[in-house]
Amino acid sequence: xxxxxxxxxxxxxxxxxxxxxxxxxxxxxxxxxxxxxxxxxxxxxxxxxxxxxxxxxxxxxxxxxxxxxxxxxxxxxxxxxxxxxxxxxxxxxxxxxxxxxxxxxxxxxxxxxxxxxxxxxxxxxxxxxxxxxxxxxxxxxxxxxxxxxxxxxxxxxxxxxxxxxxxxxxxxxxxxxxxxxxx
Amino acid sequence: xxxxxxxxxxxxxxxxxxxxxxxxxxxxxxxxxxxxxxxxxxxxxxxxxxxxxxxxxxxxxxxxxxxxxxxxxxxxxxxxxxxxxxxxxxxxxxxxxxxxxxxxxxxxxxxxxxxxxxxxxxxxxxxxxxxxxxxxxxxxxxxxxxxxxxxxxxxxxxxxxxxxxxxxxxxxxxxxxxxxxxxxxxxxxxxxxxxxxxxxxxxxxxxxxxxxxxxxxxxxxxxxxxxxxxxxxxxxxxxxxxxxxxxxxxxxxxxxxxxxxxxxxxxxxxxxxxxxxxxxxxxxxxxxxxxxxxxxxxxxxxxxxxxxxxxxxxxxxxxxxxxxxxxxxxxxxxxxxxxxxxxxxxxxxxxxxxxxxxxxxxxxxxxxxxxxxxxxxxxxxxxxxxxxxxxxxxxxxxxxxxxxxxxxxxxxxxxxxxxxxxxxxxxxxxxxxxxxxxxxxxxxxxxxxxxx
Numbered sequence: 001x002x003x004x005x006x007x008x009x010x011x012x013x014x015x016x017x018x019x020x021x022x023x024x025x026x027x028x029x030x031x032x033x034x035x036x037x038x039x040x041x042x043x044x045x046x047x048x049x050x051x052x053x054x055x056x057x058x059x060x061x062x063x064x065x066x067x068x069x070x071x072x073x074x075x076x077x078x079x080x081x082x083x084x085x086x087x088x089x090x091x092x093x094x095x096x097x098x099x100x101x102x103x104x105x106x107x108x109x110x111x112x113x114x115x116x117x118x119x120x121x122x123x124x125x126x127x128x129x130x131x132x133x134x135x136x137x138x139x140x141x142x143x144x145x146x147x148x149x150x151x152x153x154x155x156x157x158x159x160x161x162x163x164x165x166x167x168x169x170x171x172x173x174x175x176x177x178x179x180x181x182x183x
Numbered sequence: 184x185x186x187x188x189x190x191x192x193x194x195x196x197x198x199x200x201x202x203x204x205x206x207x208x209x210x211x212x213x214x215x216x217x218x219x220x221x222x223x224x225x226x227x228x229x230x231x232x233x234x235x236x237x238x239x240x241x242x243x244x245x246x247x248x249x250x251x252x253x254x255x256x257x258x259x260x261x262x263x264x265x266x267x268x269x270x271x272x273x274x275x276x277x278x279x280x281x282x283x284x285x286x287x288x289x290x291x292x293x294x295x296x297x298x299x300x301x302x303x304x305x306x307x308x309x310x311x312x313x314x315x316x317x318x319x320x321x322x323x324x325x326x327x328x329x330x331x332x333x334x335x336x337x338x339x340x341x342x343x344x345x346x347x348x349x350x351x352x353x354x355x356x357x358x359x360x361x362x363x364x365x366x367x368x369x370x371x372x373x374x375x376x377x378x379x380x381x382x383x384x385x386x387x388x389x390x391x392x393x394x395x396x397x398x399x400x401x402x403x404x405x406x407x408x409x410x411x412x413x414x415x416x417x418x419x420x421x422x423x424x425x426x427x428x429x430x431x432x433x434x435x436x437x438x439x440x441x442x443x444x445x446x447x448x449x450x451x452x453x454x455x456x457x458x459x460x461x462x463x464x465x466x467x468x469x470x471x472x473x474x475x476x477x478x479x480x481x482x483x484x485x486x487x488x489x490x491x492x493x494x495x496x497x498x499x500x501x502x503x504x505x506x507x508x509x510x511x512x513x514x515x516x517x518x519x520x521x522x523x524x525x526x527x528x529x530x531x532x533x534x535x536x537x538x539x540x541x542x543x544x545x546x547x548x549x550x551x552x553x554x555x556x557x558x559x560x561x562x563x564x565x566x567x568x569x570x571x572x573x574x575x576x577x578x579x580x581x582x583x584x585x586x587x588x589x590x591x592x593x594x595x596x597x598x599x600x601x602x603x604x605x606x607x608x609x610x611x612x613x614x615x616x617x618x619x620x621x622x623x624x625x626x627x628x629x630x631x632x633x634x635x
Contacts, residue, residue: 049290053198054202055198055201055202080290081198081199081202081203081206082196082198082199082202082203082289082290083199083202083203083206083236083266083289083290083291083296084203084206084289084290084291084292084293084296085290085291085292085293086293087206087293090202090205090206091209092205093205093208093209133209138208138209138210138211139209139210139211149209149210149297151292151293151294151297152293152294155294
């Protein structure tokens with residue numbers, strides 16, 4: 001059966017995993033269950049940059065796949081790819097694994113007082129964004145759509161924690177195909 | 184559609200390459216990766232890349248700058264962005280000198296890369312659009328070199344489109360230089376015969392027997408010198424359009440032959456005994472009043488009605504003066520490009536002169552006048568002085584005194600004789616000076632029996 005899994009890479013609060021699961025269930029319309037926490041891959045930490053390699057994390061997620069669904073993984077770590085200074089998340093386009101980093105979704109990261117509502121909204125938006133990529137969606141030109149590209153937290157806050165009508169239709173189509181392929 | 188744009192990421196570090204490619208793919212681009220300069224060159228030979236991200240330092244073989252130079256040799260339009268972990272001014276300068284579009288130090292801010300890619304693609308899209316529009320414009324000029332805002336001309340153009348795909352014969356009337364052949368071409372190229380031949384014959388330029396073999400072809404041995412069977416214009420135009428210019432000047436015998444082809448859609452080659460079937464649309468043109476010629480018994484009535492299924496009457500330039508500025512602008516641009524002179528326009532005085540002139544030779548005369556002005560002018564704008572030859576002709580006309588007891592025909596004959604003397608028998612030049620086309624000049628030379 002085609003399904004969705006939510007998993008933690010390393011330590012992630014149950015509350016955040018719950019937000020991701022609830023959001024995924026609602027938006028992707030597939031049965032969602034938890035996977036056991038995935039261990040942080042050794043050697044993923046880059047001492048010089050003080051960040052974690054996103055590719056290593058994604059590979060660890062792929063390795064832990066039960067083989068019958070896509071995995072939405074969360075990490076508290078600040079992740080990067082060599083070319084870029086940071087990432088909010090990364091996914092295999094149309095693949096198995098999607099990863100969201102919560103590190104830069106918190107107001108505290110920017111020296112501001114914590115704000116649970118803002119954080120929750122950003123987390124939902126990024127879960128939809130990376131999850132959308134795992135279903136093959138590409139960036140949307142609509143700045144308000146969860147699938148639009150955000151390269152800063154300001155841009156992230158311009159997005160809704162929902163898909164635009166066009167991406168919603170495209171996603172429904174992809175989910176239908178996904179279900180059809182697996183059954 | 185972003186998927187139209189191919190991006191290549193070149194880095195010996197696989198993780199760097201693939202993660203960057205994955206990030207760009209999320210944005211909808213088609214991205215390939217290469218882990219060495221050699222591999223990058225191989226890929227670039229297979230497809231054109233809009234952008235190439237290139238690591239400066241790659242061990243063994245070609246480094247980033249060498250690879251970039253090779254890539255740009257293969258496709259000069261590829262925008263290369265050099266990336267490096269260690270920024271030095273020297274390498275940055277070297278990279279830019281060799282044609283790198285950007286130089287970035289990794290890790291880069293995602294926003295910076297996103298904006299950079301967007302900017303490059305935007306320029307590329309504009310370039311592509313520009314190229315496309317140029318091509319479209321060129322096509323338009325080739326087939327539709329008809330520039331007008333005159334209501335009558337616009338009606339004619341609309342009619343041209345409407346009748347383009349019909350098979351009906353068209354008769355185009357208009358003075359020399361009004362663009363009769365241009366309209367004939369427009370009819371042909373906007374209809375469903377566009378991919379078939381468009382063949383043009385000037386009936387005034389040839390003697391009767393020559394014209395006959397020219398139109399219908401001849402069999403081997405039909406006459407002295409007919410060494411092999413030769414196809415005539417009707418056969419050459421098969422499936423397409425035959426444009427018969429100066430149709431008013433053909434002999435009674437040819438009028439009969441032509442009528443037969445139009446009715447039967449078949450003909451005999453000169454000296455032939457076998458009928459040749461043809462499917463040709465005939466567009467005929469004349470500067471003469473054929474109705475009058477019919478009344479005077481010079482032109483067969485039945486042929487006239489065969490030809491005159493659809494009639495188009497082109498107005499002379501002096502009746503569409505509002506087009507003079509538009510035509511002038513267009514001709515300056517076209518001729519300026521042809522003779523490689525950067526002319527930006529005409530002065531107000533020169534435009535007044537062009538507007539006031541009576542243009543007996545119509546658009547062709549305007550074209551010749553502008554060409555002459557462009558060739559002789561010294562500045563980048565055409566002045567009244569550059570068109571002094573027109574003013575002279577206006578002045579000469581007003582000061583000129585008609586010799587007594589002279590018929591109009593004698594006057595015309597004299598004008599042609601003197602002009603031919605001045606141009607030392609050069610027909611093309613004489614026709615331009617007289618403001619008529621070559622075929623009309625030939626016809627008049629024949630008519631007045633002017634020795635050449």
